Amino acid sequence: MIGQARHRVVVIGAGFGGKYAAKALRKAPADVTVINGTNHHVFEPLIYQVATGVLSPGEVATPVRELFRGQPNTDVLLGWVTDVDTESRTVTATAPGGLPYQVPYDTLIVAAGTAQSYFGNDRFAEHTLSLKSIDDAVELRSRILTAFEMAEIATDPAEQARLLTFAIVGAGPTGVELAGQIAEIAHRTLPGEYRRIDPAQARIVLIDAADRVLPAFSPGSSAAAARRLRDLGVEVRVGTLVTDVDAGGVQISVDGGAPERIDAITRVWSAGVAAAPLAARIAAATGAPTDRSGRILVEPDLTVPGHPEIFVVGDLMSLDGLPGVAQVSIQGGGYTGRVIRRRLTGKPAGKPFHYFDKGNIATVSRFSAVADLRGVRLSGLAGWLLWLGVHWAYLPRGRNRASSLIRWAVTFLGRSRPERAVTARQAGLPSPAPADPLREPAPAAAPHS
Amino acid sequence: MIGQARHRVVVIGAGFGGKYAAKALRKAPADVTVINGTNHHVFEPLIYQVATGVLSPGEVATPVRELFRGQPNTDVLLGWVTDVDTESRTVTATAPGGLPYQVPYDTLIVAAGTAQSYFGNDRFAEHTLSLKSIDDAVELRSRILTAFEMAEIATDPAEQARLLTFAIVGAGPTGVELAGQIAEIAHRTLPGEYRRIDPAQARIVLIDAADRVLPAFSPGSSAAAARRLRDLGVEVRVGTLVTDVDAGGVQISVDGGAPERIDAITRVWSAGVAAAPLAARIAAATGAPTDRSGRILVEPDLTVPGHPEIFVVGDLMSLDGLPGVAQVSIQGGGYTGRVIRRRLTGKPAGKPFHYFDKGNIATVSRFSAVADLRGVRLSGLAGWLLWLGVHWAYLPRGRNRASSLIRWAVTFLGRSRPERAVTARQAGLPSPAPADPLREPAPAAAPHS
Numbered sequence A, B: 001m002i003g004q005a006r007h008r009v010v011v012i013g014a015g016f017g018g019k020y021a022a023k024a025l026r027k028a029p030a031d032v033t034v035i036n037g038t039n040h041h042v043f044e045p046l047i048y049q050v051a052t053g054v055l056s057p058g059e060v061a062t063p064v065r066e067l068f069r070g071q072p073n074t075d076v077l078l079g080w081v082t083d084v085d086t087e088s089r090t091v092t093a094t095a096p097g098g099l100p101y102q103v104p105y106d107t108l109i110v111a112a113g114t115a116q117s118y119f120g121n122d123r124f125a126e127h128t129l130s131l132k133s134i135d136d137a138v139e140l141r142s143r144i145l146t147a148f149e150m151a152e153i154a155t156d157p158a159e160q161a162r163l164l165t166f167a168i169v170g171a172g173p174t175g176v177e178l179a180g181q182i183a184e185i186a187h188r189t190l191p192g193e194y195r196r197i198d199p200a201q202a203r204i205v206l207i208d209a210a211d212r213v214l215p216a217f218s219p220g221s222s223a224a225a226a227r228r229l230r231d232l233g234v235e236v237r238v239g240t241l242v243t244d245v246d247a248g249g250v251q252i253s254v255d256g257g258a259p260e261r262i263d264a265i266t267r268v269w270s271a272g273v274a275a276a277p278l279a280a281r282i283a284a285a286t287g288a289p290t291d292r293s294g295r296i297l298v299e300p301d302l303t304v305p306g307h308p309e310i311f312v313v314g315d316l317m318s319l320d321g322l323p324g325v326a327q328v329s330i331q332g333g334g335y336t337g338r339v340i341r342r343r344l345t346g347k348p349a350g351k352p353f354h355y356f357d358k359g360n361i362a363t364v365s366r367f368s369a370v371a372d373l374r375g376v377r378l379s380g381l382a383g384w385l386l387w388l389g390v391h392w393a394y395l396p397r398g399r400n401r402a403s404s405l406i407r408w409a410v411t412f413l414g415r416s417r418p419e420r421a422v423t424a425r426q427a428g429l430p431s432p433a434p435a436d437p438l439r440e441p442a443p444a445a446a447p448h449s
Helices: A018-022 A044-051 A122-126 A132-155 A157-163 A173-189 A219-230 A276-286 A326-344 A381-393 A398-413 B014-026 B046-049 B122-126 B134-153 B157-163 B171-187 B219-231 B276-285 B326-344 B380-394 B398-413
Strands: A007-010 A030-036 A038-043 A061-062 A074-078 A080-085 A090-094 A099-104 A109-110 A113-115 A165-169 A203-207 A234-237 A239-247 A251-253 A260-263 A267-268 A270-273 A306-312 A362-364 A368-372 A378-379 B006-010 B030-036 B040-042 B061-063 B074-078 B078-085 B091-093 B100-104 B108-111 B114-116 B165-169 B203-207 B234-237 B240-246 B249-254 B261-264 B267-268 B273-275 B307-312 B361-364 B368-372 B375-377
Touching: A007 A018, A007 A099, A018 A030, A018 A109, A018 A326, A038 B040, A044 A173, A044 A381, A080 B203, A099 A173, A109 A276, A109 A326, A109 B375, A113 A234, A113 B307, A113 B361, A122 A239, A132 A157, A132 A267, A132 A270, A132 B074, A132 B276, A157 A165, A165 A173, A173 A203, A173 A234, A219 A234, A219 A362, A219 A368, A219 A378, A219 B276, A234 B276, A270 A276, A270 B114, A276 A306, A326 B249, A326 B361, A362 A381, A362 B219, A368 A381, A378 B267, B006 B014, B014 B030, B014 B108, B014 B326, B040 B134, B046 B134, B046 B171, B046 B380, B061 B114, B078 B276, B108 B276, B114 B157, B122 B240, B134 B267, B157 B165, B165 B171, B165 B249, B165 B326, B171 B203, B171 B219, B171 B234, B171 B361, B219 B234, B219 B361, B219 B368, B219 B375, B361 B380, B368 B380, B375 B380, B380 B398
Parallel strands: A007 A030, A007 A109, A030 A074, A109 A306, A165 A203, A165 A267, A203 A234, B006 B030, B006 B108, B030 B074, B108 B307, B165 B203, B165 B267, B203 B234
Antiparallel strands: A038 A061, A080 A090, A090 A099, A113 A270, A239 A251, A251 A260, A362 A368, A368 A378, B040 B061, B078 B091, B091 B100, B114 B273, B240 B249, B249 B261, B361 B368, B368 B375
């Protein structure tokens, strides 16, 4: 029997928004296709731990297919979405290898996430590393560890100082967590392993234009985090503008005063977030308004104005000034999936999206975190234990929870870090080249092991 | 007090040979410098598990510095050794970033390992992947997993078949273990995750010119391994020459018969091993003879003829037809370190190097391995339990042993694999590009998190 054509839902992106949207469509009478630019869903709140050698990529990255193994109405395709034709209702993506393919939809969920914003200064992008993907995290890890290696080889003290200086622009949770972990690498992991340099001499500078770190947190939590960072040896430079970035360092200025230069080989940009480029295409095609960050202003049910068949969730959606945090994506994704299921099963439209703010939490170092919950503020060890419980519970799978717990014990109770391998390719060194000392021309290959 | 200049020992390479040589110099009255092309020592016997998603790079790669943290006479430098001047006794290496640096020695230990040999067919190198380093393993993993992803997108059945064919040239331990693991990925890990293809239809072809797999093992073990491979669905093609390799597949021939073509997007070369290029330079400088594989023929005490200050250990050394296996490197490294220590402490020269053959072991799949020990042959579960015990004991560190055990439980008792993340860069897809919707020119950056 050939049944009636099923309703087709396409989900662009398998971050928090896309994952929870597709999950909520599990029992919907629809064929769901999730298109993602990598084969995995990233647990972004822990990506800084990949960048600092605590967790492996697999521990924060779950294969998208595995998420939907038990959901037979859902297929997963690997591809980079380049365009959406809102007239013919077709998504165009690029497959690995470069060939384009198209997927038609009846309902579309756009959860394509963010890109970095450099506030109009494109050269900042060229000269800084970011921390959004596994690629970013692995590259940053190799840069941090290679900087110490190069300092051990260097003989010029100024060059050693440049190599041992780490400038982090942006003191949100990612910048704070990264600064704290680099400080722990310098002060706990590496001492005793070097003979010519003292890794603890590393200079870690955390810069933000806001007047305090973690500006989205309560002033008390900000102050507690800043104190802990200073205890770790991090230079906290708030109320400070970055006026230039180049291949050798950053230039900063306080209150329009004289510029100060910080020579640093490692420069990280965790300051600006903007909508992924796809948002602009969809806005142009639908006439939807966007906010200053390029996010699409959505209706209260998270649809694009005039296009009830297009939903926007997560970091691409602009609604009531909601922040670009994981919980907004998770709740928006689940809401969208439920709205679509109601429609397809003939139920009346439900309530508008309502965000439930569970609070904020950020780790500064081992045994120290700050948390602003609903009316409760925790810091130090109490905050850290809450962080441990929350993140362990949210890690997507049993197997990765178990190994992550071991990695945390190794890192936080011990002093080593489990994932410190920098490959030849990452360090920019040659790999063993094929050698072929057999000079006689081989008539035919004779492979023997 | 300024003491007398200490004897300087330089160790090139931190594989098994270099690691055990430097370890044996722990209490020698010498300053030891270990130069390695990456920041880690690789536990090579398990590298195929990184290539197949079982272990993370950090679980088979120990930082060289960490190995020598408690050995104050030993410094570690990251660098690719390009030359050795045996007259002035100086090693030249390239640092990350490309700058050369030099390290003088009084005694040199060359443990630079192997490169691939393609038996004179350079185009084979261009069209196959190898499995010697973490770079290789991560690339092979992404190719294997991306082939299944691309098959799910492809619509042409012939293209799907090419994508789902894996040709492995060389049926030594690496080839056998890799073929077995790819079979388990196809038959155990991926089924249930795809909607358009059946991953179990993957074709895995293991090719060797020898008349049996694992030619270094006993005929009984070879037969047991071949049976198990066939049970897993692997096509075992022994007595088979590879006559050509190109971007679309390999061409094989049996007994000079008509060539047969195997279309395969994924092609792995685990057949030939030759000395690293450095061996040729040292041979040219010292006049030392080399064997057909380019390895240096050493004296019974592992020194280069006429150069008692230069030792060659591991895969670069040719002595009595000893095979290029981990145990030869481990024992040769330890022996070399002890010889040098005896010299420096004025003791008489000891006995020539004697290799103690502990036997061979290779896993075919979960719960099945073959082992030839001294007079004892094990296969199936008994062999596998021995494999588990031996490899667990040899894994260099407590922390990685614990997490590896969890990974093995996940993979061998369950059906998933912990490390399956393929990044955008690895898949050849774009990463989120910097987006900057703020059209007004930014006067100065205003980083806000």
